[in-house]
Amino acid sequence: MRSRARPSQPAGYGNRVAKDGHQLNNLPSLAMSSSGYYPHDGLPEHLKSAPLRDKLALRYSSPWFVTLPLPIPGARTRQLRLCFPNPQRLYRSSVARFGRRTGSTILFFGTLLFVFAVFSLARQLGIRPTKWSLPFLGKPSTRIFEHEELRRVWQWEVASGHYPSHRSIPQQLGFLHPPPNPAIPLRPDVTEHSAAARVNTTRGVGPKRTYLDIQFHPPKVAYPPRPVPGSVADLDVVMERCDPWEEKKYVRDCLELLRVGGGLDNGNRLRRGNLNEYRYIYKESPATAPSPTSPELWAPSLRGILLPPPVRHRPYASLPTPCDPDNPRIFHMFWAGPFTDKPYTALLSFLYTQNTGLHLKEPRDTTVCRPQFWMWINPGPAASVPNPSALSDMYKELKNNPWAMPFLHPRFHDIIHFKLWNTTEQLDGVPELKDEWRDRNLFNSLGKAVANPQAKKKTPDDVLERAGSPSSSTYDRLSVILSDMARFILCHRFGGTYLDADTIFLRDWEELWGWTGAFAYRWSWKKEYNTAALHMNKGSALGTFLFKTALENDLDFHPETISRYTKDAYLEGLLLCLPDAMFDSPWLNTDKYQRERPPQPYFKAFSEFFDTPAASSAAPSALGFNGFFKGAYSYHYHNFWWKPFDPTRNWPDLGSRFATGERIARAALAGGLNITIDSDPEEFPDVPDRGDLSWATVMKRTFEAYIRGEMPNMYGEWLEW
Structure with a gap:
């Protein structure tokens, strides 16, 4: 072999000193030893420059x-x-x-x-995340529970029958065996998973389902039938056919599914393809065995909060009474400030659509569970403390308010209840909050807290002194923030469904009451919740999770923040995010989506509900209630508290039985005219009506005509006095 001679070292190189003071004498050779590869001086030409030699020297001057x-x-x-x-x-x-x-x-x-x-x-x-994060990584995680605790939340909810769905459960939580699910049918072909691997499904052990074809048969086709008592909406089917973000699905087609499958198209049903695809409502057979409630399926504790054993899931046919005490049918609504035409119309729409038995004389139908409406009144500004006589003051004000006094009539006393909202009492009534909420700022939304009400000097127009939103420039933001929290408190304490006050009912909610899971609906095009419609079960593990998480995040209950709570903890499936077509049909259109195939009516802005454009203002009077987002369960018109439903007849028009309220409202509108509440109705000035009525006006006048006994409700039922 040919000997390899070590190349000579450049003069002065061995004595070079790095910038940090280290000698570089012991640097390894930087040149190949082959004399045939390099020039005779020992270094390649590209390494002869001093800057490059400095870089190479510094490369070896410090340890890794x-x-x-x-x-x-x-x-x-x-x-x-x-x-x-x-x-x-x-x-x-x-x-x-x-x-x-x-x-x-x-x-x-x-x-x-x-x-x-x-x-x-x-x-x-499963390492618990901290509340800080680097800005470039996005918002910090809100999760405060370990995976084991989150699995227990899932197990409790599933065992209680609060997950009547075949949708997958999060694989990240590491379930090794499918939790038994009493709310979905037993499938004999599915066996217990035994492999030591994560699973993403539940195991049905519940009663069979029978899907219904709901319609009247000739000649009784003028009005749709009431939903079958105890029927259930299969929201898996609705999500599959209506979710616009899994695959492009239009609100128009979703409303057709809801309309046809719910039997709301009676008298207008046209020949289509296989109508079995539209069946999304079912009945459960009576339970043959008790739901599994063995101790290993529920969480004995959750960060110091004791959870009760799971609720037993019982099909409607197995209940001893029509109403399930574990699933009370209560609609909650929160209102601040003087009672106006907004909660008035919401209550009228409730009477017009829901199966309250109001149209029946004694004895009432004992096979139907009558829903109730609880109107929660906050008597003053959101930051104020009620005085000792607040309850009596509330009823006194309601009796003198023309918009509220009709609902104090004895005919409504067992279905409409006015409740006094007391923030301290309500927070103390939530076990997860009562010992800690006083150390938090109650007015926190999206991480932005309003200044301490006690530390700020108040003025008459200050946000802390507002009670209601009489105009767009005096928006009561504090009451909105308080209502974000109030809806979760009310559903967790009492059960039921919360609805924002800018909502009107469009159909019977029987099938939604039958679906025992929790839900809200989607925020337009975002994959986040809008809690303007929120259903939760009383005292649920999901509620415990939300309140404990909110405590660690400064009591922030904004819908976007709630979306982060459930997403970070893999609990999105327990608070189902329904398509907004069911409760907020025009929202995608107002955000400039799906305008190529809009539903009926076509709104480009929410204001068009009150100010219907001339190009489409023939529709409200011609089509009436039946032409307004037929199939949806409710309509959310998004604020506009300051716009009257009926500008030319801006008073409660309910007939002679409620004439006192009409006189009070019309006297207030008369202004300087010499008219009092005792004046004869003939003395009131004639009010010229509009040629074209808006959708808001048509809705209000339709509901009022039912209470006056001049027309039936949407199901053909007449109210007799």
Whole structure:
């Protein structure tokens, strides 16, 4: 073999000193030893320049890792040495290899990738996240529970029959066996999963389902039938056919599914394809065995909060009475400020659509569970404390308010209830909050807290002094923030469904009451909740999770924040996010989506409900109630508290039985005219009506005509006095 001679070292190279003072004499050879590869001086030409030699020298001047000594408590002579990558060495090496600009960029993004990988690994391993995060990684996680605790929440809810769905459960939580689910039918072909692997499904052990074809048969086809008592909406079918973001599905087609499957198209049903595809309503057979409630299926505790055993899921046919005490049929609504035509119309729509038995004389139908409406009144500004006589003051004001007094009539006393909202009492009534809420700011929304009401000097027009929103410039933001929290408190304490006060009912909710899971609906095009319609079960593990999580996040109950709570904890399936077509049909259109195939009516803005454009203003009077988003369960018109439903007849028009309220309202509108509440109705000035009526006006006048006994409700039932 040919001998390999060591190339000579350039003069002065062995004595070079680095900037940090280290000698470079012991640097390894930087040149290949083959005399046939390099020139005779021993170094390649591209390494002869001094700057490059400096870079190469600095590359070897510091170690890859550095140690940080930490004292050990109780052991003075010992230290704990932690090893970390040396940022100086990493920087110099990247600069020497790639240049200053490119090397710095690579090092920066490499560091970001490393931090992101660490956070992702910690999340997958179930390490509890901290409340801080780096801005470039997005918002911090809100999760405060370990995976084991979150599995217990799922187990409790599933065992209670609160997950009547075949949709998958989160695989990230590490279920090794499918939880038994009493709310979905037993499938003999599915066996218990025995492999030591994560599962993403529940195991049905519940009663059979029979899907219904709901319609009247000739000649009785003028009005749709009432829903079958105890029937249930299969929201899996609705999600599959209506969710616009899983696959492009139009609100128009979703409303047709809801309309046809619910039997609302009677008298107008046209020949279509296989109508079995429209069946989404079913009845459960009577339970043959009790729901599984063995102790290992429920959480004995959740961060110090004792959970009761799961509720037993019982089909409607197995109940001893029509009303299930574990699933009370209560509609909640929160109102602040003087009672106006907005809650008035909401209550009228409730009477017009729901199966209250109001049209029946004694004895009432004992096979139907009559829903109730609880109107919660906050008597003053959201930040105020009610006085000791607040309850009597509330009823006194309601009796003198023309919009409220009709609902104090004895005919409505067992279905409409006015409740006094007391923030302190309500918060103390929630076990998860009562010991801690006083240390929090109650007016926090999206991480932005309103200043402490006690520490701020108030003025008459201050946001802290507002009670209601009489105009767009005096919006009562504090009451809105309070209502974001109130809806979860009311549903958790009493059960039922909460609806925003800017909502009107469009059909009977019987099938939604039958679906025992919790739900809200989608925020237009976003994959987030809108809690303007919120259903939750009384005292549920889901409610406990939400309140404990909200406590750690400054009592923020904004819908976007609620979306983060459930997403971060893999609990989105327990609070189902329904398509907004069911409760807010025009929202995608108002946000400029699906305008190529809009539903009927076509709104480009929510204001068109009150100010219907001339080009489409013939529709309200011609089509009436039946032409307004037929199939949807309710309509949310998004604020506009200051716009009257009926500008030319802005008073309660309910006939002679409620003439006092009409006189009070008309006297107030008369202004300087010499008219009092005792004046004869003939003395009131004639009010010229509009030629074209808006949709809002048609809705209000339709509901009023039913109460006057001049027309039946949407199901053909007449109210007899």
